Each structure stands twice: as structure tokens, then as C-alpha cells.
Amino acid sequence: MKYYIWALGCAMNLSDAERIASVFEDAGHTQMKSESEADIIIVVACSVRQHAIDRIYGKARAWQKRKQNGNLVTILSGCVLDKDKATMNKFFDLIFDINNVSKLAEFLNSSPLIYHSELDSESIQKKLDSGSRPGMTIKEDFFNIHPKRKSSFSAYIPISTGCNNFCTYCAVPYTRGREVSRPMKEIVSEVRSLVSAGYKEITLLGQNVNSYDSDNSEQITNNKLANGSSSVIPAQAGIQSDKKDSGQARMTNAFVELIKRIDKIPGIYRVYFYSNHPKDFSDKLIETIPKTEHFPHYIHIPLQSGSDKILKAMNRHYTQKNYFSLVNKIKKTISEVAITTDIIVGFPGETDEDFAQTKRVVREVGFDMIYIGKFSPRSGTRAVKMEDDVPQKVKEKRWQEITDLLKKHLEKENKKYVGMVLKVLIDAEKKGKYYGRTDNYKVVEIDKKSISTILSRAEGSHHSNKKQTSLLGQFADVEITDSTAWMLKGRII
Ligand code: SF4
Incomplete structure (x- = not known):
């Protein structure tokens, strides 16, 4: 089956989404990049702001039609308040406590029901709430x-x-x-x-x-x-x-x-x-x-x-x-x-x-x-x-x-970095542009030309027998050439 995880809110939720993905992979399912390709949608909710909850309601309503046709299962977890659980119940096949992720794995392995929308959310929840593995807290x-x-x-x-x-x-x-x-x-x-x-x-x-x-x-x-x-x-x-x-x-x-x-x-x-x-x-x-x-x-x-x-x-x-x-x-x-x-x-x-x-x-x-x-x-x-x-x-x-x-x-503050050489971890590539963060977490947009030079230098290197096509995930020394309030700009040296 194909699944899609929609995680809202903080880094903790993103981390939880990685744990949920692991449970689904172990049960033999494949993660998709978009919800339209998925048979199972898992929402990792955030309750910090009403806005996030409203977005979930909006999406959940839109999914109803696919659910009625019997080709979609929806699951809700993350930070969900009891009051929201009560109203979300009708939109989701299963709502589970994020601390119960490990038992969701046991459930996925032992029960194929979930894939046929013949769910009885309450009894599943009871099963998930029924305790942890011997010798371990949930x-x-x-x-x-x-x-x-x-x-x-x-x-x-x-x-x-x-x-x-x-x-x-x-x-x-x-x-x-x-x-x-x-x-x-x-x-x-x-x-x-x-x-x-x-x-x-x-x-x-x-x-x-x-x-x-x-x-x-x-x-x-x-x-x-x-x-x-x-x-x-x-x-x-x-x-x-x-x-x-x-x-x-x-x-x-x-x-x-x-x-x-x-x-x-x-x-x-x-x-x-x-x-x-x-x-x-x-x-x-x-x-x-x-x-x-x-x-x-x-x-x-x-x-x-x-x-x-x-x-x-x-x-x-x-x-x-x-x-x-x-x-x-x-x-x-x-x-x-x-x-x-x-x-x-x-x-x-x-x-x-x-x-x-x-x-x-x-x-x-x-x-x-x-x-x-x-x-x-x-x-x-x-x-x-x-x-x-x-x-x-x-x-x-x-x-x-x-x-x-x-x-x-x-x-004013970011101007002080202009002319400095900073260590940057390159962490994103969007529309042909590379971005990274300094140690003190400033975003840096990196000049395209300097990237091409580094890549062709790496390609021509006698020490490298592997063609390097991306700098993602690498540290680089970046000379800062310009700054705005929200970003530094620079070139790799
Ligand atoms: S109650 Fe909420 S805001 Fe306060 S410390 Fe705990 S997680 Fe942070």
C-alpha cells in the first residue's frame, strides 16, 4: 500500500513523522510524496494554533469523497486535544496517541482490516492503549x-x-x-x-x-x-x-x-x-x-x-x-x-x-x-x-x-558578516540555487557560479573517481558578499 504523511508544526512532529514512516515501511508499505498518490494518509497534528487544526478539518472534509469510494484510509496522530479528537472522529478511521506508535506496528502486522475501511476506531484504540511490551513503558x-x-x-x-x-x-x-x-x-x-x-x-x-x-x-x-x-x-x-x-x-x-x-x-x-x-x-x-x-x-x-x-x-x-x-x-x-x-x-x-x-x-x-x-x-x-x-x-x-x-x-546586524568567511552546511537546492546555514543558523544564499566552479574542480580532481553532482549535505567555506535582514549572500571559496 502507498502512504503519505502530513506533519504540521514543530520539529518534534517532524521527528515523530520519521518514526511513523519507519513503522509503515516495516509493514511493507511505500511512502509517497503527494497525498493524491496515497491509499493511506497519516496526519501528524499540531494543536499550538487553531489555524493548524482548521487546515486539518479543511483537508479531512476534502478527503471524504475518496473515503466514500472506499479507496482511502485516514489516520490522525500528533498533538490532538480531547475536544478535537471528539469532532475529528467522524473524519478519520483511526486516531492514535503518538506514544503508541510502536503498537501501531503490531496492529498493522496483525490486522489487514485497516486497509478495507472496516475499522472500528474505538476497539483499535483500546487495543493500542492496552499497555506496552513487557518490561518497557509506552x-x-x-x-x-x-x-x-x-x-x-x-x-x-x-x-x-x-x-x-x-x-x-x-x-x-x-x-x-x-x-x-x-x-x-x-x-x-x-x-x-x-x-x-x-x-x-x-x-x-x-x-x-x-x-x-x-x-x-x-x-x-x-x-x-x-x-x-x-x-x-x-x-x-x-x-x-x-x-x-x-x-x-x-x-x-x-x-x-x-x-x-x-x-x-x-x-x-x-x-x-x-x-x-x-x-x-x-x-x-x-x-x-x-x-x-x-x-x-x-x-x-x-x-x-x-x-x-x-x-x-x-x-x-x-x-x-x-x-x-x-x-x-x-x-x-x-x-x-x-x-x-x-x-x-x-x-x-x-x-x-x-x-x-x-x-x-x-x-x-x-x-x-x-x-x-x-x-x-x-x-x-x-x-x-x-x-x-x-x-x-x-x-x-x-x-x-x-x-x-x-x-x-x-x-544592521547582518552587515557585520559581509567580508567574513563562514562555515556553511549546504542544506537546500531550489530552482538551481543552493542555500545553507551558518553555525549560528543564518540562512545563506550561495552564488551559482561559485558552485559550478567547485563542482567542476571536484570532477577534474585526480583524487575523485566519482562524479560529484551536488553539494547538498556538505560543509563549505563561504565568503559573505551581501546581506539583507532575512538572509546572507555569498560565494564558496
Ligand atoms: S507547557 Fe508547552 S510551552 Fe510550556 S514548556 Fe511545556 S511544551 Fe513548552
Whole structure:
């Protein structure tokens, strides 16, 4: 059978899609590039914004006709809130919890029913929910699936899944459950095998990588995953405990230990980690990054809002002062660091004064990129009970104001790279043009002529008996010749 995966949202969903693909390949199915060619469509949903859910509804309605003709099966997974599950039920043959991917494999192997649309979604769901393999929690099973990687040079590795933080606007703790970390040994071994297979870029993923805690992979049981209560860690940004017996210190040390162990793996590669939480970003981590060889000077540290009142309403557990203190430590310790962030505009109760505080942080930090979201209430989260009192027009205006501030800053900032030679990993080829990213994650458009020269030089080389037709997945030294707010331009030297 032919299948197609439509993954929306964050890198974690893209990584999950690779695990789902692996399950389908093992069951003998073939991945297609477009939904029109597929007999089975799997949607990996994102619940962060209503817009993503609306797109899924739109598509699911359009698929109904093909389903009625009996030649399409639709499956939904990813971040799906219970309320959405109830309404999506009529459009999808199966909705399964992403943590149950491994059991979906058993199901595909044992039951051909799924291919004939004679599905009883409820009984399948019961079967999938009925427990994991002996000796393993459901989430350990999930980590043990070997993903079918889309790229041959860039890979995502989940180091934890779920979240304990309960930010009031976020659905993740409800859709993915509590945080469970993957054993350190497994992660290090996966990085090692990717590096020896020639991977150049690895991204360690978790909803909050800073609270990675290798110990808890054994401590947490299925029961706790299903029913666990909120365990928000009451720490303040930039103020980390060093006490050996503190759980917070153990977690801090675990992530630092993980990056140190990964860094010892020999090879030419770079490693990013994502996402961070300001309240858990430790001094030890800041001090460790510049001492590594493979971790670039690039940090994504979500701000969400610059107003203490709004941060409290968001349940973020830090203040503007904490955030400044953290960023100052990062800038002081990690040379030439690039800092990117996430901001939500129009959160309930956000006044002009609150928004002015956000703009203040944006101006003072000078971010290298900002991913801006306009608040939209997600049912099932705590923010849905708050009055969505910022009009859409005001949200749009605030979105534009932040974008303008960023653009103005980057137009000036990116000029400093002109004339420099930067290491770039070439990661995309579109319409005859090559693009890549620097270590600090700036997009670079590479001059076509310089690429042809390199390719013909490689072809004519006595050392090469293989014709090189693409530079995708290769590191190159690129001289930056021009810049805009959103991109650098350069030529390979
Ligand atoms: S830290 Fe907050 S925003 Fe991030 S996944 Fe957890 S609850 Fe959601």
C-alpha cells in the first residue's frame, strides 16, 4: 500500500513523522510524496494554533469523497486535544496517541482490516492503549523505534518527550503527557552511529531539553504518565541550585553531561538542542557550550512576553529581570552568540504597557530571529478560561511592530558578516540555487557560479573517481558578499 504523511508544526512532529514512516515501511508499505498518490494518509497534528487544526478539518472534509469510494484510509496522530479528537472522529478511521506508535506496528502486522475501511476506531484504540511490551513503558517503546530519516545529512534525535510545565497557553502536557527522558547511553549511541554514517547536523529535541533527566526514564511508570499531576519545577531563571541532592541540580547536570559525552564523539558535525526554558537554563550549561567543539554558539531561548504580569499569567516562572540576567550571562560567556526566541502577542490581558515591555526586551537583546505567534485560545488549556480580550487587529498590529523591530535590527546586524568567511552546511537546492546555514543558523544564499566552479574542480580532481553532482549535505567555506535582514549572500571559496 502507498502512504503519505502530513506533519504540521514543530520539529518534534517532524521527528515523530520519521518514526511513523519507519513503522509503515516495516509493514511493507511505500511512502509517497503527494497525498493524491496515497491509499493511506497519516496526519501528524499540531494543536499550538487553531489555524493548524482548521487546515486539518479543511483537508479531512476534502478527503471524504475518496473515503466514500472506499479507496482511502485516514489516520490522525500528533498533538490532538480531547475536544478535537471528539469532532475529528467522524473524519478519520483511526486516531492514535503518538506514544503508541510502536503498537501501531503490531496492529498493522496483525490486522489487514485497516486497509478495507472496516475499522472500528474505538476497539483499535483500546487495543493500542492496552499497555506496552513487557518490561518497557509506552514511551520507551516509542524511543526504540528506528526512524526512517528524510535527510541523509541532518537528523533529529528526541531526548525526551512530554512536558511538566503547564504554560497556560500550551496543549503539550495534555496531548503528550508528562516528561520522560530517554536513557543517555541510547542517545549517545544514536549520535555516534549517525556521525559515522556521515550525518553533519544533529538536533537534540525535547519540549524542554534543559530538564532532561536521564534518571527518570526508569522511574516513571505508565501509570504516572497517564495520571501524573503537574510537577512544575519552582526555579528562577538564571538562579540554579548547585546542591548535589537537589532534583533540579541532577537534571541540570544530566543535560550538561549529555552534551559533554556527545561532544567527545570524533567527526565533522554540529549539534543543536531545542527547545530551552529560561527557568531551567543553567550556568553550567552556559559555561560548557564554549568549551565544546561540536555545539555552535547559537541559543534559542523562548521569551513569550516581556511583561512580568503576562509571564505570570502564562505560568512561565521567570520575570523580565531573570530573562535579562540569563541573556547577559549567555552573551558574556559565549562569544559571538546568536540568540533567537519565541514571542506570543495578544495574550489575554496584554495591555499596551505590557506589550511595551516586550518591545523593550526585543530592543535590548537584539535577537537574531523571533518566531512570533498571535495568541489563539486552545481548548483544554488553562488560557481558554481567560477572556481573549485583545482584538485580532491589535494582535496583528503588535505582530507587525515586533517584525519591524526585528527587521530593522537584522538589516544592521547582518552587515557585520559581509567580508567574513563562514562555515556553511549546504542544506537546500531550489530552482538551481543552493542555500545553507551558518553555525549560528543564518540562512545563506550561495552564488551559482561559485558552485559550478567547485563542482567542476571536484570532477577534474585526480583524487575523485566519482562524479560529484551536488553539494547538498556538505560543509563549505563561504565568503559573505551581501546581506539583507532575512538572509546572507555569498560565494564558496
Ligand atoms: S514548556 Fe510550556 S510551552 Fe513548552 S511544551 Fe511545556 S507547557 Fe508547552
